[in-house]
Amino acid sequence: MHQFVNLTLIGITTGAVYAAVAMGLVLIWRATRTVNFAQGAMATFSTYVAVTLIDRNVSYWLALLAAIVTGLIIGTLTERLLMRPIANTNPLNPVIIAIGMLIVLEAVSGMIWGAKYREFPSNFSVTGIKVGTSRIALSAFDIYVMVAVLVLMVALLILFRWTSLGLKMRAAAFSPEIARLLGVRVGRMLTLGWALAVGMASVAGVLAAPNVLLYPNNMDGVNVFAFTAAILGGLDSPVGALVGGLGMGFVVSYVGGYLGSSLETIGGLIVLLIVLSFRPQGIFAASAARRV
Amino acid sequence: MNSPVSNQDEIIVPSMKRSKGRPRKSKRSAQGGNRSSGIFGVPAVRNGLLAIVVIVVGYILLGKISPYRDLQFSQVGVYVIALAGLSLLVGQSGQITLGQGAVMMVGAYTTALVNKHLNLAFPLEILLSAIVAGLFGILVGIVAARLRGPYLAGVTLSIALALPELASKFSSIFGGDAGLIVSPPNTPAFLGATYTQQRFMVSIVLVVTVLVIFGLANLYSSRQGRKLRAVRDDEVSAELNGIPLAGTQITAFMIASVCAGIAGSLQAMVAQNAGPESFTVALSISLLAAIVIGGVGTLGGAVWGGLALVFIPQFATDYSQRLNLSQGVVANLALAIYGLLLIAVILVFPGGVQGGLLRLAKYISIRFRSRGSSEIAGGLGK
DSSP states (O other), X not given: OHHHHHHHHHHHHHHHHHHHHHHHHHHHXXXXXXXXXXHHHHHHHHXXXXXXXXXTTOOHHHHHHHHHHHHHHHHHHIIIIIIGGGTTSOTHHHHHHHXXXXXXXXXXXXXXXXXXXXXXXXXXXXXXXEETTEEEEEEHHHXXXXXXXXXXXXXXXXXXXXXXXXXXXXXXXXXXXXXXXXXXOHHHHHHHHHHHHHHHHHHHHHHHHHHHXXXXXXXXXXXXXXXXXXXXXXXXXXXXXXXXXXXXXXXXXXXXXXXOGXXXXXXXXHHHHHHHHHOTTOSSSOOOOOOO | OOOOOOTHHHHHHHHHGGGSSOOXXXXXXXXXXXXXXXXXXXXXXXXXXXXXXXXXXXXXXXHHSOGGGXXXXXXXXXXXXXXXXXXXXXXXXXXXXXXXXXXHHHHHHHHHHHHHXXXXXXXXXXXXXXXXXXXXXHXXXXXXXXXXXXXXXXXXXXXXXXXXXXXXXXXHHHOGGGOEEOOOOOOOGGGOTTSOHHHHHHHHHHHHHHHHHHHHHHHHTSHHXXXXXXXXXXXXXXXXXXXXXXXXXXXXXXXXXXXXXHHHHHHXXXXXXXXXXXXXXXXXXXXXXXXXXXXXXXXXXXXXXXXXXXXXXXXXXXXXXXXXXXXXXXXXXXHHHHHHHHHHHHHHOTTHHXXXXXXXXXHHHHHHSSSOOOOOOOOSOO
């Protein structure tokens, strides 16, 4: 029972990070119908910027802010310089550009910061809280992670539901032509979508770093699970990203805890295959016919 | 992409109209190769003659190179086979996979297990690996036929991530992280005592590579090849013309996996080992990168991609060491080059190396003759 509680808690924490990364993927998918395979590498790059600042005695919060700004810049540049020119071409092209970005960013991170593992300092205690006599697998840092992800999700919800900017972004994603006729600057909305998504992923990178250590491809695993989570939820659906992220967190945690950590990815694969064989578009996606 | 797409695309769908039912393989369909792509673009007989010429010339050239390059060229051949299958799957049938490296692993482990437990001649090992990988490909293809674009990429990526971990988990069967040792084919005695094992291995790889390319070249210009392209270009009109969508897509996955299985089997023999470290997600991603750089959808692209996979890292390492760059740069320069090339190909150089060469050939033939004869093959275009 004790183990089950601990694994559940670990599942929620890791799931929160997956959900944040998955949310970034969903943002970009909704805006440009592209899966950003480079998201993990982008997040790692921002995290390296943050850790470099922390090494120079900058405070954690300023470093987090710097990571977010780095993410916003990377997102903007990627959309404007790489994705915009190939919009409305073969849908494989953006995927391959993203893979190219993934390779380049990982290589550049390795060139600048070296291929060694680095610790990332956490701003809160990472030892488990004491409940009664036993320690549970929930630290102050874990609570911070959950709260941070929750705050981000609520902020996005408010942005998309209750602001005119969010409405414009949804309009631009839903029907670019009509949005453009109504005076929405569709190009800017797409750029903003990319910037927000990579900014979000950068926060996730900083949140994940104390647990997974930092090296040029440290987010590969997280990114694959987050991608799985986004697909499970349906790439269209922010709610799906949250539910899928938490679900993947539980799967990874339980499989890793009860069956051994080397089966985590296989567990993820099996869940993915089962869900997709019943719902090829994911759980929460509006089931739409494929466009002819 | 604004790439000049070949006129083959417009030809395909109308030509499928006569494929109702299962007519006998007519003379016309064999000659269809004349207007189809493929590096040879000619009927099977001429492909066959060309294959023999390539084997003979290749073998003579191999004799000229210094022995320590044997291993490198074996590696090129292995990649060319895997890439040729990938080229068919991505370029001709329009399905994406990030799991080609994982299927190579299936082939490599089949060879390693057969090698360990059964005493078979090496061609049978290669054949068995191809069959097992092909069956695996059918399974993946059944899943894939329901999925499109990013969903398919996600599933194949998960497979690429999960398979190496199976090897670590069931270490009693698969040898864990160290993998399994593979004893390479014995060099026949009649070749003489000075004939090295590496030289024998590279000869095997050469012959198998040419055979695979020969088979695929014929496939490109066959009825099956046109079906693949028809499904890629327009699923609805292909289905209206009586082409089974799922069946065609599963076949494409199976063919690509057979190629990967052969490549994996040879890889295991060349490296004399089959281990999870050789077949990571990074391999699958570099294979996809290499075929896009070489020219996706073409067989020539597979050759350029194979050369790029072996020689770009070597060039990058030599170059950065000569300039006394730091260790981090030396280790990552090749990766950075791949990534930049990949982006450049999509943005400014559609069709990759092969597409560029074909365009050059077309330009020259238009310049010097009244009308051009070559076509730009496949590409990611359209």
